[in-house]
Every structure is written in C-alpha cells, then in structure tokens.
Amino acid sequence: MPVMKGLLAPQNTFLDTIATRFDGTHSNFILANAQVLKGYPIVYCSDGFCELTGFSRAEVMQKSCACKFLYGSETSESIILSIDVALEERKEFKDEIMFYKKTAVLFWCLLDIVPIKNEKGDVVLFLASFKDITDTKAKAVQEDKREGISAFQTRGEKYKVADAKKSKFILLHYSTFKAGWDWLILLATFYVAVTVPYNVCFIGDDDDLTRSTTVSDISVEILFIIDIVFNFRTTYVSKSGQVIFDARQICIHYLTTWFIIDLVAALPFDLLYAFKVSVVSVVHLLKTVRLLRLLRLLQKMDRYSQHSTVVLTLLMSMFALLAHWMACIWYVIGKMEMEANAYNWDIGWLHELGKRLESPYYSIGGVNGTGNGPSIRSVYIASLYFTLSSLTSVGFGNVSANTDAEKIFSVCVMLIGALMHALVFGNVTAIIQRMYSRWSQYHTRTKDLKDFIRVHHLPQSLKQRMLEYFQTTWSVNNGIDCNELLKDFPDELRSDITMHLNKEILELSLFASASRGCLRSLSLHIKTSFCAPGEYLLRQGDALQAIFFVCSGSMEVLKDGMVLAILGKGDLIGANLSLDDRVIKTNADVKALTYCDLQCINLKGLYEVLDLYPEYSHHFVQDIQQDLTYNLREGHETHVSSFCHFSP
Numbered sequence: 166m167p168v169m170k171g172l173l174a175p176q177n178t179f180l181d182t183i184a185t186r187f188d189g190t191h192s193n194f195i196l197a198n199a200q201v202l203k204g205y206p207i208v209y210c211s212d213g214f215c216e217l218t219g220f221s222r223a224e225v226m227q228k229s230c231a232c233k234f235l236y237g238s239e240t241s242e243s244i245i246l247s248i249d250v251a252l253e254e255r256k257e258f259k260d261e262i263m264f265y266k267k268t269a270v271l272f273w274c275l276l277d278i279v280p281i282k283n284e285k286g287d288v289v290l291f292l293a294s295f296k297d298i299t300d301t302k303a304k305a306v307q308e309d310k311r312e313g314i315s316a317f318q319t320r321g322e323k324y325k326v327a328d329a330k331k332s333k334f335i336l337l338h339y340s341t342f343k344a345g346w347d348w349l350i351l352l353a354t355f356y357v358a359v360t361v362p363y364n365v366c367f368i369g370d371d372d373d374l375t376r377s378t379t380v381s382d383i384s385v386e387i388l389f390i391i392d393i394v395f396n397f398r399t400t401y402v403s404k405s406g407q408v409i410f411d412a413r414q415i416c417i418h419y420l421t422t423w424f425i426i427d428l429v430a431a432l433p434f435d436l437l438y439a440f441k442v443s444v445v446s447v448v449h450l451l452k453t454v455r456l457l458r459l460l461r462l463l464q465k466m467d468r469y470s471q472h473s474t475v476v477l478t479l480l481m482s483m484f485a486l487l488a489h490w491m492a493c494i495w496y497v498i499g500k501m502e503m504e505a506n507a508y509n510w511d512i513g514w515l516h517e518l519g520k521r522l523e524s525p526y527y528s529i530g531g532v533n534g535t536g537n538g539p540s541i542r543s544v545y546i547a548s549l550y551f552t553l554s555s556l557t558s559v560g561f562g563n564v565s566a567n568t569d570a571e572k573i574f575s576v577c578v579m580l581i582g583a584l585m586h587a588l589v590f591g592n593v594t595a596i597i598q599r600m601y602s603r604w605s606q607y608h609t610r611t612k613d614l615k616d617f618i619r620v621h622h623l624p625q626s627l628k629q630r631m632l633e634y635f636q637t638t639w640s641v642n643n644g645i646d647c648n649e650l651l652k653d654f655p656d657e658l659r660s661d662i663t664m665h666l667n668k669e670i671l672e673l674s675l676f677a678s679a680s681r682g683c684l685r686s687l688s689l690h691i692k693t694s695f696c697a698p699g700e701y702l703l704r705q706g707d708a709l710q711a712i713f714f715v716c717s718g719s720m721e722v723l724k725d726g727m728v729l730a731i732l733g734k735g736d737l738i739g740a741n742l743s744l745d746d747r748v749i750k751t752n753a754d755v756k757a758l759t760y761c762d763l764q765c766i767n768l769k770g771l772y773e774v775l776d777l778y779p780e781y782s783h784h785f786v787q788d789i790q791q792d793l794t795y796n797l798r799e800g801h802e803t804h805v806s807s808f809c810h811f812s813p
Contacts, residue, residue: 193213193216194292207229208290209226221791230293239271247260259276261274272299277294279293335412335415336399350389357385361453362490366497383433389427389431393424429457487585496515500515513571514565517567656689659689664685666688667691675737675785679784683774694762695761695763696718697757697760710767712738713764715735715762718734719733720758722753731758736794736795741798743786752797
C-alpha cells in the first residue's frame with residue numbers, strides 16, 4: 166500500500182473556516198437557515214453556545230434564529246423588534262441585549278447577526294454570535310463592546326464544497342520529489358555511518374587523507390541542512406488522518422519531533438579546519454554525533470520497506486554496516502596494544518598481518534607510518550574480513566585473535582553474530598510475511614475491487630467513489646474487521662470489549678437509566694460506520710435501519726436541496742421510536758460534508774434489547790425525543806413556505 170496520503174478529497178470547509186475565525190471568547194454561535202421564511206430555524210449551534218445558555222443542542226436545533234427561548238421579562242421589546250426586522254430584511258444586526266439562561270439567570274449579551282450569501286449572492290444562512298458581556302457592563306469598559314464577530318471577517322463566507330488547497334511552497338510528503346529526496350538522504354546517512362567510524366579509527370590525525378574526503382563531507386552537511394529546510398515546508402498526516410498544509414502547524418510539529426536530532430547531525434564541523442584546528446582527530450570525534458541520523462532510518466522504515474527486495478537490501482546493509490563498525494574496533498584494539506607494549510612484542514594480529522604481507526612493524530609509535538607496516542587499505546580489508554568471517558561463523562583462522570583483549574573481542578563478535586543470525590537471517594521469511602501480510606491483503610482486495618469494476622463496466626464516477634471509500638476506510642481500520650475479530654470470544658468478554666469501544670455513545674444521557682446488563686446487550690448491536698465527503702448516509706424515503714451517532718466530522722440534513730440542519734461531533738441522528746409502529750421512513754437526506762466516523766445502533770437489535778428490558782424501554786422511547794439532534798421520522802420535518810436551492 167502506498168504512503169498514507171491523508172484525506173484529500175473535496176470536503177465542505179465552511180464549519181472549519183467559521184471555527185478557526187473564532188477564538189476562545191467568540192466560540193458561541195449558531196447558524197440558521199435564511200431560506201425558511203417561517204422562523205429561520207437553527208441548523209447548527211456550537212458547543213460554546215450550549216455552555217453559555219445551558220440548553221443542549223437537541224433543545225436548540227430547529228428553534229427560531231431570533232432565540233426567543235432566551236427572552237425574559239427584562240429583554241427589551243424594541244431590540245426584539247429590531248431583530249425581527251433585521252432577519253426579515255436579511256441585514257446585519259448588532260446590539261446589546263439581556264438574555265436568560267435555561268436556569269433563568271440573566272446575562273448581558275453582545276448579539277451580532279450576519280447574513281451569509283452563496284456564490285449567486287442569495288442570503289442562505291444567518292450567523293449569529295453571542296458574547297457574554299455581563300462583566301464588561303458591570304465595569305463599563307466600552308472598548309470591549311466593540312469586539313464582535315466582525316473582527317474575524319466572516320462576511321462573504323461561501324457555503325460550498327472547496328477543494329483541499331496548499332501553498333506552492335509546501336512540499337507534499339508523498340510526492341515523487343520528496344520520495345527521491347528521502348532516498349538521497351538515506352544514502353547520505355549510510356555514507357556518514359561508514360566514513361565517520363572509519364575516519365576516527367583509521368585516519369586519525371593524518372591530515373592529507375582527511376582533506377581528500379572534505380568535499381564529500383561538506384556536500385553531506387549541505388544535504389542535511391537543505392533537508393531541515395524542506396522538513397519545515399513538508400506536509401504531514403495528523404493523528405486524525407488529515408493532511409496538514411498550514412505552515413505554522415508544520416513548523417511546530419517538526420520542532421517538537423525530529424528538529425533537534427537533524428540540527429545536531431547537520432552541524433558543519435568541517436568549518437573547524439578554517440580555524441586551524443591542529444588535532445584532526447577531534448573533528449572526527451565530533452562528527453560521530455551524525456550517527457544520530459540513523460534514528461531517522463528507523464522512523465521511515467515503513468516507507469522504505471514496501472517491497473521485499475528493499476527489506477532484504479536494508480537488512481544486508483545493516484549487517485554489513487555492523488561488520489564495518491566491528492572492523493574499526495578490531496583495528497583500534499590491535500593498534501592500542503602495539504602502542505602499549507615493548508619493542509620486542511610481536512604477537513598481536515597486526516604484527517602477524519605485517520609478517521604475512523612482508524611489511525612488518527619495526528617499532529612502537531609507527532603504526533601505519535611511512536614504510537612501516539601494511540597500508541591502511543590492506544589493514545582495513547583484513548579487519549573487515551575477520552569481522553565478517555566471525556559474524557557469519559565461517560572463520561578460516563588466517564586472521565586470528567592472539568592476545569587476551571583480541572580474544573575477548575572475538576567472543577563478543579561471535580555472540581553478536583549468533584544474535585544477528587537469529588534475528589535477521591534465520592527470520593527473513595517470517596519478517597517479510599509478518600510485514601507484508603496486511604499489505605498483501607490490501608493489494609488482493611484492491612485487485613478484486615478493480616476486477617469487479619472492470620467485469621461489471623461500472624462508470625468512472627462510481628469507480629472513483631468505490632476506490633476512495635475502500636482506501637480511506639482501510640487507512641482508518643487497517644483492514645481489521647472488528648466483528649470478525651471478536652466473534653470467537655465469549656459473550657461476556659465480547660460485551661465488555663464492545664462497551665469500551667462504544668463508551669462514547671453509551672455515555673449519552675439517553676442511556677443513563679439503563680442497567681449495566683442492558684448496556685452490555687446493547688453494545689453488541691453497535692457498529693462503526695464511515696462516510697466520505699459527498700456521500701449520502703440516508704436518502705429521503707428510506708426505511709431507517711439504525712440510529713447514528715456522529716463521532717467526528719460534519720454532516721448536513723437536506724430536503725429539496727435546502728439545508729435543514731448541520732450536524733457535528735456528538736449529535737444523534739434518528740427518529741422517535743414506537744414499540745408498535747417499527748417501520749420508520751426518513752423525511753430528508755443526510756449527506757456527509759467531511760470525512761465522518763459514525764457509530765450506529767441497529768434498530769432490529771435495539772428493539773430486541775428493549776423487549777428484553779421492558780422496564781427501560783418506556784424511558785428510552787420518551788427520552789430519545791429530547792436527545793435527538795434531528796428527527797428523521799416522516800411527519801416531523803420542518804414545514805417551510807418557500808424552497809430555494811443552495812449551491813453546496
């Protein structure tokens with residue numbers, strides 16, 4: 166499966182736009198349908214409005230935009246008349262008014278009603294914001310009275326479906342360029358992992374050899390610095406699966422994740438040569454911090470391991486890299502023992518190598534000196550030969566451990582080699598199968614879907630909807646069917662699991678009077694559903710099969726092209742129930758504006774549970790009428806005197 170792109174399909178950004186225009190003090194607002202001439206019913210209210218007034222969303226929905234349920238004895242009659250005139254003439258209204266909360270507590274409110282037009286210039290919605298200015302009135306701070314929704318420039322908002330937009334200076338994390346760049350950085354990381362230990366152990370203070378790699382080292386530093394710049398402008402997928410294009414959010418995300426490691430690894434240590442640093446080995450030691458870039462490799466392992474050939478290549482590369490590091494340590498051990506012992510000491514592996522190559526070491530302090538001992542190239546090859554033969558347990562003995570330190574290190578290498586065999590080579594097949602079982606299932610399902618589309622000659626639009634729905638739902642649940650997974654568990658355990666999975670909907674006040682046994686039985690009939698932007702959850706006239714709870718996203722209720730309600734997280738969609746008349750026909754369409762996660766209670770299963778718990782069924786039938794955000798039963802639809810069409 167390709168790198169997760171996030172949710173990029175067109176989606177209605179109206180509510181998101183409104184929400185981002187409000188800060189914590191201006192989050193109290195409602196939206197009302199300006200096309201329904203009778204009362205201009207409320208189609209959406211924010212959580213802040215519910216907290217301010219004490220009314221639940223279900224109690225507010227479909228009430229008049231004038232919010233007459235907030236009026237009281239102290240509410241000014243003249244202002245009430247002005248509100249009615251402003252709504253009738255579809256003009257903006259802004260004034261201070263005295264409202265009453267559900268608890269009959271009076272509060273001063275700065276009311277701002279703004280008409281919102283569609284692309285044709287028709288007023289389709291009223292946006293009313295409510296700011297509690299009780300404290301301000303008490304202190305008579307006139308400046309605060311001028312704060313209103315106008316400061317957030319909501320005039321002229323368009324209620325429409327907008328394509329996901331991005332700046333031309335933002336890189337897509339799944340683009341071809343970014344994939345190629347990541348592979349280039351991977352190669353640069355391996356270069357660092359090879360050259361840094363080699364320079365520290367074999368080159369040391371040899372300035373001439375160090376200068377020969379300066380150009381490549383500086384090139385790698387430049388690549389790492391450019392990579393930091395790119396990361397500040399590269400999209401990422403949030404926990405909710407949404408692609409983040411906002412530059413500020415991208416910067417914050419990068420600063421709180423990999424920035425520090427990338428910055429340390431990109432420090433230009435080669436500039437120290439410009440300051441005439443005399444000890445070259447110090448620079449080499451400082452460069453070892455670049456090995457932190459290897460942590461990035463672990464983070465991107467999923468991306469690099471999409472194919473079995475890549476997995477095997479990475480495993481072999483890591484094994485060879487480990488052998489390289491061991492070779493560096495093997496040489497340092499031999500070198501340190503030569504420097505620490507007397508002139509006539511010649512039992513170390515370096516001495517043995519020098520004798521075989523007829524290039525012996527003559528004195529201490531002359532390791533790899535000019536004309537004294539084998540060349541660095543020969544010594545490194547011999548070191549790598551020894552560590553690879555030890556790690557693979559092949560060892561021929563022509564390069565062997567002679568001293569105690571060399572033997573101890575050899576034992577460690579052989580133990581590491583045995584571990585590498587157990588973890589890597591002995592489990593290559595298992596690793597690939599485990600890593601690709603889900604991917605294989607995804608590709609199989611995708612191929613079956615495409616074959617089905619081809620065989621039945623489905624139109625392009627329907628094909629696109631099917632593929633998008635499948636890919637998005639797979640990215641959400643990773644192909645795991647909860648019902649299939651839990652079917653073999655005992656009912657006791659399965660009900661506890663489903664209660665935990667569905668605790669959000671079961672915590673509604675609707676189920677407060679239900680016994681634990683009733684909730685456990687009910688939880689077994691709750692399923693998770695998903696709806697993509699533009700897809701219909703229900704059509705007018707359909708037989709209602711379930712009650713739906715919106716876990717995330719936003720939906721709209723439509724009838725004859727008119728928006729009757731806008732639903733969001735925490736809303737309950739369904740119909741009032743009757744234990745006698747169990748066939749319910751829907752009175753409107755329900756359409757997803759954004760990607761929506763839903764929990765649905767199957768009505769057939771719900772009736773079975775209510776029959777088992779008759780003491781609760783009466784409470785449920787009564788309470789659901791108050792808890793429904795929108796009632797879809799025929800006969801409960803909002804009556805309108807005129808129907809004008811939105812351009813959604």
